Each structure stands twice: as structure tokens, then as C-alpha cells.
Amino acid sequence: MAALLLDHGAGSELLPREELALGEQAARRTLRAQIAQLDRLISAAVCEAFPDRLELAPLPAGGPRIESLGELELRRDALVGVLRAARQQLAARELERDAARALLAQMLLDPAKYRRVRISQRELGVGGCGVWSVMPKLGPMGRLMGWWRVKLSSGCPLAT
Amino acid sequence: MAGALEEEFPGLRAEWIGCECSEHRSDAGVGERLARLASRFSGRQAVELRQQQVPAAYRSFFLQIGIDPDQQPTPIEQAALGRLLAGGNLPQDRISDALLLALLETSIPVIAFDASFVTEPIELREAGSGEKIGADEMAPGTLIVADAEQPLCQLFTAPEPPLAATRASRHLLLVAVAVPGVSEITSDEALTIAAEAISGG
Numbered sequence: 001m002a003a004l005l006l007d008h009g010a011g012s013e014l015l016p017r018e019e020l021a022l023g024e025q026a027a028r029r030t031l032r033a034q035i036a037q038l039d040r041l042i043s044a045a046v047c048e049a050f051p052d053r054l055e056l057a058p059l060p061a062g063g064p065r066i067e068s069l070g071e072l073e074l075r076r077d078a079l080v081g082v083l084r085a086a087r088q089q090l091a092a093r094e095l096e097r098d099a100a101r102a103l104l105a106q107m108l109l110d111p112a113k114y115r116r117v118r119i120s121q122r123e124l125g126v127g128g129c130g131v132w133s134v135m136p137k138l139g140p141m142g143r144l145m146g147w148w149r150v151k152l153s154s155g156c157p158l159a160t
Numbered sequence: 161m162a163g164a165l166e167e168e169f170p171g172l173r174a175e176w177i178g179c180e181c182s183e184h185r186s187d188a189g190v191g192e193r194l195a196r197l198a199s200r201f202s203g204r205q206a207v208e209l210r211q212q213q214v215p216a217a218y219r220s221f222f223l224q225i226g227i228d229p230d231q232q233p234t235p236i237e238q239a240a241l242g243r244l245l246a247g248g249n250l251p252q253d254r255i256s257d258a259l260l261l262a263l264l265e266t267s268i269p270v271i272a273f274d275a276s277f278v279t280e281p282i283e284l285r286e287a288g289s290g291e292k293i294g295a296d297e298m299a300p301g302t303l304i305v306a307d308a309e310q311p312l313c314q315l316f317t318a319p320e321p322p323l324a325a326t327r328a329s330r331h332l333l334l335v336a337v338a339v340p341g342v343s344e345i346t347s348d349e350a351l352t353i354a355a356e357a358i359s360g361g
Contacts, residue, residue, distance in 0.1 A: 025167065025168070028168065032220075032224045035220065035223050035224055036220035036223075036224070039216070039219055039220055039223055040211075040216065040220075043210040043211050043216065043219070044211065046207060046210070047207055047208050047210070047211055050203075050204055050207045050208075051203070051204075056230070058228055058230065058231055059223070059228040059230070059231075060226075060228075061226060061227055061228045061231055061232070062226045063222075063225040063226025063227040063303070064225040064226060064227055064302065064303040064314065064315040064316060065225060065226055065286070065299075065301045065302055065303055066164070066165070066168050066225070066286065066301065066303070067224070067225065067226050071226065072224075075223065075226075079223070
């Protein structure tokens, strides 16, 4: 450090300060790029979740102004938290869908065992508002004879 | 644009154009275009807006200047929300319809000022100590739209009368705030659409 100051001579006090300012500006740009990238990833998660809504925590707000390095870091970290929460919610939803698909597969194999179960298309992650349920074949006759089948209701015509 | 802001946000700029307004009601063509844009719009599209290039650029910029776009939506997301809640793009007056049309067509917000109260050039800058918009004193460092003499409005906030264009305004100054990532051709298009819808060109 002493050698550096000697090399710079009389202007040595100004140069590091300028370099520091430039370094901070570059750091702010990097943070802004990270914030933009995180927002793109969060947006992708929100779109993937549609028509379900992700519950995401609000971010600290105080603008519009040029934020300091520290404020940008806090915002970036908050966005990382939001992205993590969004992905956890998507993963939990996918697990629920897997469970619903497995249940439907079991219903198809043994309808009589699942007579009161109803699984909606939405629970399966499929479009439309139809519902899978177990119905007797041939109406009352099938109910008395124990003839059961899995049927998908036609759903609401307005949904399509 | 002020130097500090230009260094921090290369590409951030205010563009403006003058136009004349002689009617209160929108031309039939403007109403039809608004209705057509409304009829093509669904909830999924409203959500997916945030992934399109220009709306995403505004969202990113909002986050970078300390605004949470999920609490204070970007102008295009606000318009999409308004469309879903109202069930259509309801006609208002010539100026509002023109600004909405430009926003929906390009995703770029355009502000209309009464030209008799505004002096070119328009710039984006940080508010200085003690600067006021109307009766409200701005916190130093707040990003504002300003003309050669005075602050006009806070960035992404509607201007107040008498600066804002009203039904009584004849000469208007339309200002588009383009953020980094928005091409010049798109912001020009927004201004042209709004100016033509207002002046009937």
C-alpha cells in the first residue's frame, strides 16, 4: 500500500476514491442484472403456477430512487427468498398432483374400493373442470350387483 | 437526462412530442381498437404479460429503483388489471383513450401534459433538496420527470392539474418514459399512436 501511494504521488488520495466510486457503480450494475434475472425466474414460476396463485411475500418498497449498494443487496436477497418460496410451492403442488394421479390409477384398477372418492381435473394438473368419480354400471342394477366403473364428468361447458 | 441517472441506467430516457387536441370524444376508430384489444385478452395473458420483453423491462426497472411491481403494478400490468376488473376497455375521453391505446399497443406509458404549463426539454433526474411538486415537497433523490424550469411529477406517477392535460387543454406535450431494454422504435411508436389518436391524424 505504501509503495502504491508513492507511485501515485500527489494525486494518490483522489484516485482510490474515484476507483472506489467506479467499483461501487459496477457492483450496483451487477446487482441490478441479478435482480432482473431473479424477477424473470419468479415470473416464470408465477406463469407456471397459473391458474393457481402463488403466495409470495411483498418486497420492501421506498422508491423511486437510485438505491445504494446495501439496499440493492437486500432487495436481491429478498428476491432470492421469494424465488425459493415460489419453487417450494410449485414443488408441493407437483407432489399433490402426483398423489392424485396415483390415486386415480388405483381407482381405475379397483373402482369398488374408491366409491366415494372424487378427483378433479385441476387436482391432476389438467385443464378443464371435469371430475373423476366411481359410478355404478347400469344404474341401480349395477349398484345392487356391485358393478362399478370410473367415469369422468363432462365438466362445465364454459370452462372451455 | 441528468448525468448520474444516465450513468446508473444507460438507456433510461424521456421522449416527447407535441400535438393538438380539438375534440373531447375519441374517434370511432380508437374505440374500436380499444374494444378489439379488450376482446383478445384473458386472465392467462394478463399473468403472462410479465414475461414479455417490454413489460419485463419495466418490472425489472421498478425493482431496481425500489418499487415492488406486485404492490405498485407497472402501467401495462395496471391496465391489464383494469381491463379484467371492468370487463373491457371502457371509453373515457379523447386523451385517456389515446394514452391507453398507446400503452396497450406498445406496453410503454405515455403521460400527457398541458403544453402551456411545460417548457421543453423534458428530462428525468433526481429531485433536489426542497423541490416541490404542487404543495408536496419531494424527498431528495426521488426520481422525477422535470422540464427546463420545474419538477412535473414523480416517476411513474400521474401528474396533477394544472400540469396534467385536461379536457380544456388544446396544446399537449406527450412524454414517454422508456426504461433500459426498450428500443427507440418502440417508444417512438407509443408517442406516435397517442399523438395520432389525439389529433385525429
